[in-house]
Amino acid sequence: MKEKAVIENTGKHLEIDFTDRDFEELIWEYDLANGVVSFNQGWQKRLGYLTEEIKPTIDNWKNLIHPDDRERTIKSLTDFFEGRSKKYEAIYRMKASDGSDVWVLSLGRALRTDKSGKILKVGGIQRLISDIETVELDLRERKKELEFFFAFSKLIDDCGDSIEEICAGLTELLPKAFFDTEHTGVEIVYRDGVYSSKNLLKDSRLIRKPLKRGAEKIGSISVYYSGYRDVRFLSEEDKVISSVAERLGKIAIRIENSKALKKSEELFRVTLASVGDAVLAMDAFGIVTFVNDTACKMLGLEMQKILGQQVNSVMHIFNELTGEPAEIPIDLVLSSGKKVGLANHTCLKSRNGKIYFIADAASPIVMKNGEIAGVVMNFRDVTSEKERERRMLESEEKFRHLIENMIGGMIILYSDNGGKTFKIRDIKSGISGLHFDRESLEGKDIVEVLPAISSTPLLAAIESVWESGKPISLDPIYYDDGVLKGWLENYIYRLPFGDVATLNYDVTERKELEEFQRISHSKLVELSNSVASGNFDIQSFMEKAVETVGRILKVDRAGIYMLNENNEFDIRLLYEASTGKISSNAGRAMDQKLAEKYLNHITGRRVLSIENVLGENIDDPFILSLIDVHVYGILDIPLNIKGEVVGSLYCDMRRPRNWSYEEISFAASVGDILTMAFEENRLVKSEIRYRNMFEASSAMMVLIDPDSGRIVDSNPVACNFYGYGREEMKQHYISHIGLGDLEMMRDLKNGRSRRFTTRHLLTGGEVRDLEIFVGPVEIDEKILLNCIVNDITDRVNAENKVRETMVELERSLKDTVLLISKIVEARDPYTAGHQSNVSRLAGEIAEKMRLDKKRVQWVKTAGMLHDIGKVSIPAEILSKPGKLNELEWSLIKNHPLLGREILSEVHLGGPISEIVLQHHEKINGSGYPNGLKGDEILLEARIIAVADVIEAMSSHRPYRASRGLEEAIREIEMNSGKLYDPAVVKTCIKILESGFDLSGK
Secondary structure (H helix, E strand, O other), X not given: OOOOOOOXXXXXXXXXXXXXXXXXXXXXXXXXXXXXXXXXXXXXXXXXXXXXXXXXXXXXXXXXXXXXXXXXXXXXXXXXXXXXXXXXXXXXXXXXXXXXXXXXXXXXXXXXXXXXXXXXXXXXXXXXXXXXXXXXHHHHHHXXXXXXXXXXXXXXXXXXOOHHHHHHHHHHHHHHHOOOHHHEEEEEEEOOXXXXXXXXXXXXXXXXXXXXXXXXXXXXXXXXXXXXXXXXXXXXXXXXXXXHHHHHHHHHHHHHHHHHHHXXXXXXXXXXHXXXXXXXXXXXXXXXXXXXXXXXXXXXXXXXXXXXXXXXXXXXXXXXXXXXXXXXXXXXXXXXXXXXXXXXXXXXXXXXXXXXXXXXXXXXXXXXXXXXXXXXXXXXXXXXXXXXXXXXXXXXXXXXXXXHHOXXXXXXXXXXXXXXXXXXXXXXXXXXXXXXXXXXXXXXXXXXXXXXXXXXXXXXXXXXXXXXXXXXXXXXXXXXXXXOEEEEEXXXXXXXXXXXXEEEEEOHHHHHHHHHHHHHXXXXXHHHHHHHOOOOOHHHHHHXXXXXHXXXXXXXXXXXXXXXXXXXXXXXXXXXXXXXXXXXXXXXXXXXXXXXXXXXXXXXXXXXXXXXXXXXXXXXXXXXXXXXXXXXXEEEEEEEEOOEEEEEEEEEEOOOOOOOHHHHHHHHHHHHHHHHHHHHHHHOOOHHHHHHHHHHOOOEEEEEOOOOOEEEEEOHHHHHHHOOOHHHHHOOEHHHOOOOOHXXXXXXXXXXXXXXXXXXXXXXXXXXXXXXXXXXXXXXXXEEEEEEEEEOHHHXXXXXXXXXXXXXHHHHHHHHHHHHHHHHHHOOHHHOOHHHHHHHHHHHHHHHOOOOHHHHHHHHHHHXXXXXXXXXXXXXXXXXXXXXXXXXXXXXXXXXXXXXXXXXXXXXXXXXXXXXXHOOOOOEOOOOOOOOEHHHOOHHHXXXXXXXXXXXXXXXXXXXXXOHHHHHHHXXXXXXXXXXXXXXXXXXXXXXXXXXXXXXX
């Protein structure tokens, strides 16, 4: 076969004759017009094909190209045809007849073009590539990979620790490692970031490799190919992407670890630099390697003058008491490997001449291999603490003075074994007549001193307060250890320095009085009902009355004297406390002569009470007769019928007896009921007999119609008391003379009785307190109400005196709380007087806002106690001169909650604990601890919030100087309606502008 090629664009003709030529090289022509491909026979043989097996078409030629190389090769030829490439050169694999792949190098040029320069025919050669050439080709690809990895390494160096910049740069660099760079795109996903090549076209042909941190997937690399459809990724390219993904993952891990380490190192450095304590580190030779700002300030040297120096040359410490130099225990720490503290009373002398009292410790710096690399010392200035200790001693002395002069008692306890037992630090008796030897009891177990305490709730309360710090108020408990007896009311607190204080008040008299009143009232009602019962028996009733008096009054003897027809007194009944038995008709008590003397004593009286017979006129036959039978205290109630003494209810004591008003009133009331019983016995149930009893009773009695409330009748005693005649009394209703209301009277009509107290204005203008016993009585088949009226004015006055005493007790409790508040302020000298100033200003605001007196007092009290929660905050934080860290600030913000807990168990007459809890809340909800808004915050708390800001900004603090009153006013004006209540702000500013003195001087 012979073919010719003519190159027309050069003006010359070139013919190539392929006939029977057997070249190692394939000589080929490709006619673009008809698609015919011609090549020599030698090449056919070399590939192992027969002539007829290879058809002269472009498609047949394409089919011989390896599928992985086909698209790339055809693209190179097409680019040459269409002028996008000046020459055609390609390396690819062709399929031999035995199925093997043969690498070939194909070169070509234009053989014929038209006038416009368009290629019409192409010719060229293909030749087999030898092993050396294959290696060269591989080396060329490896070089390409190495160039990429070199560029990758440079990118890493240039970007430093910015993984984001590395990822962004790699998306532009990685496509250059692939054959068809133009159609290759990269997308990298790292954590939350996505980085892509410019003009990235995503295709289903992609290779994606994960980025991993151990088992955790942190991202991925995706390489997309968007070129000719038949082209696929090579296995070598897959390996390159895997290598890049692995390396990028390691780089990401290194950068993340590096950042974390730097952050940790910076945090450590900042922590040591910002802690309140001074920190100084040195190596094993005592050379200073680190020092923070606090240490520099205390040493009086700049940092560069300390670093690299021997610690002994920059730090001079000495004993406070002796003035002798003190040793820095570097060698001891290095040899022992243990933390060592300096001796007490150690002082540091700064280079500027200032002396600091310090507390410190030296600890070893231990490496991972156990080697001790140096020593770190931390020390702090405790000069202010020393001063506080001095003030605390002064406060304790004042506290002790208060204890000595307080009404109740107090026990201060401490525990040296974790709260298992409690020992006495100080003690004062609150029980009259009982005194403790305080010095001898100091350090003794409370259970040893007060053995019965274990059987009361007090010991458990002490343990609870010691553990939780929350105060407890106990209901009165009865204590009896054989020596000390009585009812005690206890308030238990934990003092700022950890001891537990119990305030105790002897309320024995009050409890006994309450119990006596309860029992006596019950017995009087019971006796009254017995008189009115249908099966009334005078003998049984008298026995019951005598026994009731004897047992309730706890007398040695009780009984009834009855005047006989010979004007002698017989013992009608006798109750002996020693036997608990009653005997009747016990014989003659007084002959006529002695009876006459006795009558002289009791006639005209309601009660005859003698506390100590020996203090009376012993020449009096009656008094002498008492001494003869060893009776030294008496309480006798004359029994009068129609104004005549018919006998007496008597009580005898074999020792002097101080009769209380309640005891006398009770005995007198029993006497009145006895009188009624005698009348009932004489007159049976007829109206006449009742009338006689009604008339003859020495007690005030009034009959009432329960349906209308009108007074039906009243006895002479009642008429005399109220100042009306008998007929005048009948014109009145119960509301006129203070005998209750009509609804209550109608309720009593159904057979129930009742006792109540009231006040009444007599006709002469005198106000009297009355005790009224009301019960139903049937007269002429009509139910009326019988009112027995007792004048209890004297008793009420006595009870008022008891209440005044209780008010005094409460005032003492408040004084104690105030003292504890002052002790809290003593812990922080910069805020001394702050609470009292806030209380004064807040109280003035409340008054100007026209709050009632009760709420004004709440504001003042809460102002005095609003910062009491700071008792649980370390003093170092309260007086810290620098900025508080997050933990310290969180402790400070917790003080309103602590204040509420301390005050919630203390009864101060209002919502004091809630006001204290809310005093740092803000109108817009930005306050703490609960983020309350607007009217959710108590008005009292909003007032204290404004007063607190004014006083705090106007006062000096350790971490800043006073900002002055003008700036404080600007603060509340600027934030009025946002942080502070506008009405409160307006009132406060008016008060301050009027000349109000915050200092209270």
